[in-house]
Amino acid sequence: xxxxxxxxxxxxxxxxxxxxxxxxxxxxxxxxxxxxxxxxxxxxxxxxxxxxxxxxxxxxxxxxxxxxxxxxxxxxxxxxxxxxxxxxxxxxxxxxxxxxxxxxxxxxxxxxxxxxxxxxxxxxxxxxxxxxxxxxxxxxxxxxxxxxxxxxxxxxxxxxxxxxxxxxxxxxxxxxxxxxxxxxxxxxxxxxxxxxxxxxxxxxx
Amino acid sequence: xxxxxxxxxxxxxxxxxxxxxxxxxxxxxxxxxxxxxxxxxxxxxxxxxxxxxxxxxxxxxxxxxxxxxxxxxxxxxxxxxxxxxxxxxxxxxxxxxxxxxxxxxxxxxxxxxxxxxxxxxxxxxxxxxxxxxxxxxxxxxxxxxxxxxxxxxxxxxxxxxxxxxxxxxxxxxxxxxxxxxxxxxxxxxxxxxxxxxxxxxxxxxxxxxxxxxxxxxxxxxxxxxxxxxxxxxxxxxxxxxxxxxxxxxxxxxxxxxxxxxxxxxxxxxxxxxxxxxxxxxxxxxxxxxxxxxxxxxxxxxxxxxxxxxxxxxxxxxxxxxxxxxxxxxxxxxxxxxxxxxxxxxxxxxxxxxxxxxxxxxxxxxxxxxxxxxxxxxxxxxxxxxxxxxxxxxxxxxxxxxxxxxxxxxxxxxxxxxxxxxxxxxxxxxxxxxxxxxxxxxxxxxxxxxxxxxxxxxxxxxxxxxxxxxxxxxxxxxxxxxxxxxxxxxxxx
Numbered sequence: 001x002x003x004x005x006x007x008x009x010x011x012x013x014x015x016x017x018x019x020x021x022x023x024x025x026x027x028x029x030x031x032x033x034x035x036x037x038x039x040x041x042x043x044x045x046x047x048x049x050x051x052x053x054x055x056x057x058x059x060x061x062x063x064x065x066x067x068x069x070x071x072x073x074x075x076x077x078x079x080x081x082x083x084x085x086x087x088x089x090x091x092x093x094x095x096x097x098x099x100x101x102x103x104x105x106x107x108x109x110x111x112x113x114x115x116x117x118x119x120x121x122x123x124x125x126x127x128x129x130x131x132x133x134x135x136x137x138x139x140x141x142x143x144x145x146x147x148x149x150x151x152x153x154x155x156x157x158x159x160x161x162x163x164x165x166x167x168x169x170x171x172x173x174x175x176x177x178x179x180x181x182x183x184x185x186x187x188x189x190x191x192x193x194x195x196x197x198x199x200x201x202x203x204x205x
Numbered sequence: 206x207x208x209x210x211x212x213x214x215x216x217x218x219x220x221x222x223x224x225x226x227x228x229x230x231x232x233x234x235x236x237x238x239x240x241x242x243x244x245x246x247x248x249x250x251x252x253x254x255x256x257x258x259x260x261x262x263x264x265x266x267x268x269x270x271x272x273x274x275x276x277x278x279x280x281x282x283x284x285x286x287x288x289x290x291x292x293x294x295x296x297x298x299x300x301x302x303x304x305x306x307x308x309x310x311x312x313x314x315x316x317x318x319x320x321x322x323x324x325x326x327x328x329x330x331x332x333x334x335x336x337x338x339x340x341x342x343x344x345x346x347x348x349x350x351x352x353x354x355x356x357x358x359x360x361x362x363x364x365x366x367x368x369x370x371x372x373x374x375x376x377x378x379x380x381x382x383x384x385x386x387x388x389x390x391x392x393x394x395x396x397x398x399x400x401x402x403x404x405x406x407x408x409x410x411x412x413x414x415x416x417x418x419x420x421x422x423x424x425x426x427x428x429x430x431x432x433x434x435x436x437x438x439x440x441x442x443x444x445x446x447x448x449x450x451x452x453x454x455x456x457x458x459x460x461x462x463x464x465x466x467x468x469x470x471x472x473x474x475x476x477x478x479x480x481x482x483x484x485x486x487x488x489x490x491x492x493x494x495x496x497x498x499x500x501x502x503x504x505x506x507x508x509x510x511x512x513x514x515x516x517x518x519x520x521x522x523x524x525x526x527x528x529x530x531x532x533x534x535x536x537x538x539x540x541x542x543x544x545x546x547x548x549x550x551x552x553x554x555x556x557x558x559x560x561x562x563x564x565x566x567x568x569x570x571x572x573x574x575x576x577x578x579x580x581x582x583x584x585x586x587x588x589x590x591x592x593x594x595x596x597x598x599x600x601x602x603x604x605x606x607x608x609x610x611x612x613x614x615x616x617x618x619x620x621x622x623x624x625x626x627x628x629x630x631x632x633x634x635x636x637x638x639x640x641x642x643x644x645x646x647x648x649x650x651x652x653x654x655x656x657x658x659x660x661x662x663x664x665x666x667x668x669x670x671x672x673x674x675x676x677x678x679x680x681x682x683x684x685x686x687x688x689x690x691x692x693x694x695x696x697x
Contacts, residue, residue, distance in 0.1 A: 053634055053639075053649060054639055054649060054650060054653065057239075057242035058241065058242035059242070060240050060241055060242075061241035061242050061243070062241070123657070125650050125653055125654045125657070126639075126640075126642050126645065126650045127654075129642075
């Protein structure tokens with residue numbers, strides 16, 4: 001177990017090597033990567049609640065845990081599904097499990113940086129704000145770089161093809177989201193329709 | 206038994222009397238809160254109640270369409286009645302002083318008014334009257350005789366334009382008798398006219414506002430197409446008044462960014478806007494779904510620098526303090542006393558708010574409740590520098606309205622001044638007042654920096670001692686280990 005967690009940190013600094021090993025040497029672990037995803041949710045909630053008053057306009061707003069979970073989970077699923085569906089068509093070598101694991105491991109900077117930043121923010125004034133925002137943007141950039149390197153490695157893509165795939169993946173994500181919303185909307189209307197028919201009959205008889 | 210019954214009836218009576226004050230107010234009073242990170246409108250205690258109305262039953266003659274109110278320094282009230290073509294003058298006790306529809310000139314002729322829309326009285330009691338439809342400004346003396354007339358004044362550039370019509374709607378006059386006139390269909394700004402009736406310049410022209418899509422289209426379109434486009438004109442001013450320091454407050458409709466302006470005599474906007482929300486009347490909250498937009502039809506300020514803005518769209522009155530913090534908002538559209546249909550002007554005198562409404566043909570007079578009295582007093586004391594007294598009053602305000610963020614922020618500011626940093630931080634937090642990022646003169650940030658400095662200097666001594674002790678202990682332990690190690694080596 002310790003080895004597996006250590007491997008996640010190894011990927012942080014050696015993404016190409018690391019993701020190659022993850023796929024081909026079977027060093028990665030699905031549960032560790034899902035655990036990292038879980039930690040992303042925790043760290044999001046933590047930094048929302050624990051960031052100092054000065055930098056946190058929503059400090060005293062109500063926290064919607066379900067919404068916080070959904071925010072991460074939906075994006076995660078959306079990305080994995082659409083990336084998988086695109087890359088299977090475009091000769092990617094990665095399986096769905098690989099994509100899920102890569103995304104999970106790539107999220108590690110979003111856990112290890114924002115949590116200390118949130119704690120340190122309690123000791124900072126506006127003068128130190130620039131360091132905090134820099135740290136957080138480093139986390140985001142790092143995450144994207146890891147994701148990029150990981151997806152590229154597991155599918156064995158060149159950079160040009162990778163960039164193209166990313167664009168198409170984003171389009172696919174939007175399309176998927178649209179279809180989901182449409183489906184939910186239609187479904188809720190259908191339910192409403194059936195319910196109103198039931199009500200009509202129940203009240204008439 | 207009888208006693209109980211009697212006391213019960215009395216109690217009921219008392220209750221109805223106690224609730225009566227709030228019962229006949231046809232609107233909710235509210236302020237905006239930003240505590241949760243998004244703007245929310247929260248109920249506040251009733252700040253003003255309609256005290257009485259000025260209409261036929263009070264002054265004996267009907268008001269038809271009151272457009273403009275003005276007070277002179279003695280407290281006499283001047284009302285222009287637009288469609289009845291007359292000027293009504295009331296005594297300070299609101300009894301009729303004069304009902305004027307004809308005016309005598311110096312050479313004994315009589316003049317009539319044509320749809321007068323604006324009136325202003327200077328400190329030396331000259332009455333300036335905008336005779337809108339007859340395209341002139343009349344100046345009356347205290348006996349209401351015409352002493353001067355300004356007719357058909359044209360700005361530079363259109364002197365020879367026969368079609369140009371000078372239709373003044375509102376006027377203010379400064380101490381050197383320069384007139385500042387709003388003219389119908391004049392988009393270039395406020396006309397500044399000197400004592401001799403000569404045009405000087407335009408003051409504070411509003412900027413043209415495009416939406417971004419139109420801007421994009423304009424880039425693509427050819428010259429011919431551009432010509433066919435509707436002409437985009439700057440937003441027209443709707444009202445203006447002069448405050449006690451000689452600045453001109455203006456109101457303009459349909460200007461999202463700054464419908465309320467305070468212009469100095471160079472035409473620069475010097476209004477302080479430090480408030481939690483923009484000074485635009487109603488703002489979008491997290492709960493409203495449709496767009497709310499106030500149309501500021503009138504604005505006035507009192508001797509404490511509080512700004513009173515009238516919103517003709519929602520029939521509301523917004524009261525801001527001199528730094529631009531919203532104190533309370535109230536009012537509604539309707540026929541009841543206290544509501545308006547098409548309000549056109551607002552003036553403040555002796556703490557009373559006067560709102561002229563053309564739709565209901567009356568002037569409603571609002572009086573402060575105990576709550577608003579407290580807020581005003583606390584606010585006033587704070588800006589006069591009597592901080593300790595103001596803290597007590599703000600605390601009383603909080604007892605009545607715990608949602609009022611400004612009260613917490615002001616208490617925090619006082620505590621910060623008194624170097625009570627911890628309490629200041631507490632109150633700034635409650636008041637959601639972080640302070641300016643650049644100037645760093647007040648607010649939570651400032652209090653926090655000071656508090657942190659003190660805590661750090663307190664902790665620094667023990668911290669250094671602990672570090673030194675740890676270091677000495679560690680090196681001692683190390684040398685001991687080295688020696689024993691050596692000894693072990695030697696032994697081997």
